[in-house]
Each structure stands twice: as C-alpha cells, then as structure tokens.
Amino acid sequence: MTKTRFEGTEDYVATDDLKVAVNAAIALERPLLVKGEPGTGKTVLAYEIARALDAPLITWHIKSTTKAQQGLYEYDAVTRLRDSQLGEERVKDVRNYLKKGKMWEAFESPNRPILLIDEIDKADIEFPNDLLQELDRMEFYVYETDETIKAAVRPLVLITSNNEKELPDAFLRRCFFHYIKFPEPETMQAIVDVHFPGIKQKLVGEALRIFYDMRKVPGLKKKPSTSELLDWLKLLLVEDIDESVLRERDPSKLIPPLHGALLKNEQDVHLFERLAFLARREGARPGQ
DSSP states (O other): OOOOOOOOBTTBOOOHHHHHHHHHHHHHTOOEEEEOSTTSSHHHHHHHHHHHHTOOEEEEEOOTTOOHHHHHEEEOHHHHHHHHHTTOGGGGOGGGGEEEOHHHHHHHOSSOOEEEEEOGGGSOTTHHHHTHHHHHHSEEEETTTTEEEEOSSOOEEEEEEOSSSOOOHHHHHTSEEEEOOOOOHHHHHHHHHHHSTTOOHHHHHHHHHHHHHHHTOTTOSSOOOHHHHHHHHHHHHHTTOOHHHHTOOOGGGOSOTTGGGTOOSHHHHHHHHHHHHHHHHHHHGGGO
16 A cells, blocks of 8 residues: 555545544554444545555445454354265365455455444444454454464554444544544535536525524434435436525425435424424414
C-alpha cells in the first residue's frame, strides 16, 4: 500500500476530524470504531479509505445471528462425517472442511487490507469480547490443524456501530473512537454538490431548508438521513420539481412532494398530517 494517509476522495466529503481519526487509527494500528446515526456514511467510509489508500477491502456484515468464530473459520464436521461414510479420499485432509472467515482472509492478504466489521452492535453482546485477542494480537489458533494464523500485514480494521447497544469497556479500550456528527448545512451542501454537480443551487437551498426543518420536528420516530436527502433530490430532479414548489408556504402542504423518500414509517407521515391539519385550523381562525 503506497499511501498511508487518508485525505478523503472526490466522491466522499470527509470532515477534518474524521480524517484525523482515520489517520490516528492507521498510526496507532488500532481498530477504528465509528459510531453515528444511520445514513451518515459509516459503511461507505471503509470503501473510500480502501479506494484512497489503494488497499484491498474485506467486508464482514454482521447480523443478529453472527458469531465471532465465523469471522475466523468454520469446521464442517457433518460433511466430513458423510464423506467418511462414502469413502471419499478428501476426508483425510481436515483442511478440506475448513471454511475461512473474513478475518482469516484479511490476515492472509499480502497487501495491507481494510477490514470492515459492519454494524457490530447487531450481534450478541458477547460478540465484541470474543474478538478481543484476535484484534489485539492479530492472530488466532486453529484447533483442527494445530496451527496459529498470524496476519502477514496488520490490517486497518474499521468497525461501525449504530449505537443500538453499549459495547464492552474492554473492547472499547482497544479501539480508536470517532463519532460522525450529522453534517451541518455547509457540509451537506458539499455532499450534495459531489453527487449532483451542476444542480440548481436555489433548489438545493429550499430542499435543505425543508430537510433540516423536518429533522427538528418533535416526536419524529426516524429522522431523515443524508442518503434519504440524496434520494429525495434525485427524485426532485427526475420529476423536474421547481424550487417554487418547495418554497410554498401553504399550511396544507407541510408534507413536501415525494415525501416517501424522506419519511419511512406511517407514524411520521401521520405526524406531519396532524401538523398540517393544525396549521390549517390556525390559519382559518381569523376569517371565522
């Protein structure tokens, strides 16, 4: 890997504090734990670091059923037993029944890889603790073959979390931590410009005003995220919606056009419908 510092890419707007965090993790050779609300670009960050540093990317997406052992390797004893009953020749070598996990794959990489452990908080609470030694020493033992697998080159490990559950203190001590704050309007403007070069700035201005106003509404179950804003802008462009439509102050039109890109559940839609009803009622009082 020729480059050793991350400065962002032309497709990913990285704030200064995020670049500092990535480069600190590289210098310290510690896992980088990135937290933040969904849609703030945590997962995409791994792809952009790999791209910027010209490094191979290995992704391990965590589910509620994922076990730490799966990241190392899995031994298929059932298939080996079946093959032994059938007299298969391959049964003599246990390595034929070992399935390498993502960490084994990363440890074998001749070039320093980026290992993404995505959404670690989805797994069981013991999952992070079960990886402490492997992430610390960058090695693990394979009982079936009586060998220790060591990282040829220490990978840069990026771990993401949506903060759905607390992570163990022992695990946190081994990580460099960074929280991606939700982008300020200026940063969001830069993100939009990257994805939609040449877009009408008046349209963006009105869209951002509505977007940030929606995020401030009390009682909103799921605030719209960056990715949802980008989807919404794409639809506005496809449907050729003018900024004057977004500038509409009619209380009956509090819900913006194509709001399905921003509001993701019926409770939030009903919340905005109630607000529109109350606004209409307030507006009607002077003429009663």
